[in-house]
């Protein structure tokens with residue numbers, strides 16, 4: 145399975161550097177989290193990986209594929225799917241319809257194919273439905289399968305969004321704040337699903353998440369961005385005690401934070 149390499153990526157909007165010379169590696173089969181304060185450049189990096197933005201400088205590769213100038217649908221074709229922070233679902237369609245539509249759009253066979261090779265097309269259709277049903281089962285969406293997505297709770301909608309990405313049969317899954325706005329129980333469920341996606345499906349996961357407890361619990365590796373620059377990277381334990389990370393999150397230098405406060409100061 146291919147690794148993702150981000151090499152010296154800079155992304156500029158007008159005069160602003162959203163990313164400056166960022167490098168990182170996502171080894172196959174790992175859960176890799178990208179964290180950092182608001183505006184640090186996390187979503188910009190995900191946008192570069194998924195082809196929505198193209199780096200101003202630097203290179204992104206996934207195995208033998210160069211993603212640096214690739215369009216989003218091409219990136220998806222290489223086996224990279226993304227679940228969006230702002231849900232990309234059709235609210236009036238049911239859960240199953242949303243998943244089938246995503247899979248159809250991805251596999252996209254032509255009208256001619258469908259007409260001339262009717263047998264083959266209908267076999268593919270049956271395979272698609274079976275694939276989607278397996279995802280519904282895996283993400284425990286069975287009780288909601290026929291409900292319009294817009295009528296479901298926010299937590300379930302986020303789960304459908306992850307399921308939508310899984311219907312593309314990715315080798316690498318990009319998750320942009322999959323737990324934002326969830327209650328504790330919903331978060332616990334999502335953590336379980338992410339771990340199952342990695343362990344049972346063997347899919348590599350890149351996660352952007354603000355809940356540091358979750359990040360430290362489930363990540364194999366964590367990279368920290370601040371003001372568009374990579375300031376740390378390593379295991380959760382290494383990153384958690386890195387003075388630059390503490391400073392980025394608290395605004396206080398680690399040495400200063402460790403000083404005992406003078407009584408009455």
Ligand SMILES: Nc1ncnc2c1ncn2[C@@H]1O[C@H](COP(=O)(O)OP(=O)(O)OP(=O)(O)O)[C@@H](O)[C@H]1O
Nearest residue numbers: 157160161162180181182183184185186187188189
């Ligand atoms: N399309 C754009 N045009 C101009 N500036 C942008 C654009 N996208 C992002 N930026 C800027 O790039 C910087 C990084 O933004 P980004 O959304 O990547 O940060 P983030 O770490 O994901 O933040 P948050 O945690 O708040 O989602 C910010 O200053 C943002 O305003």
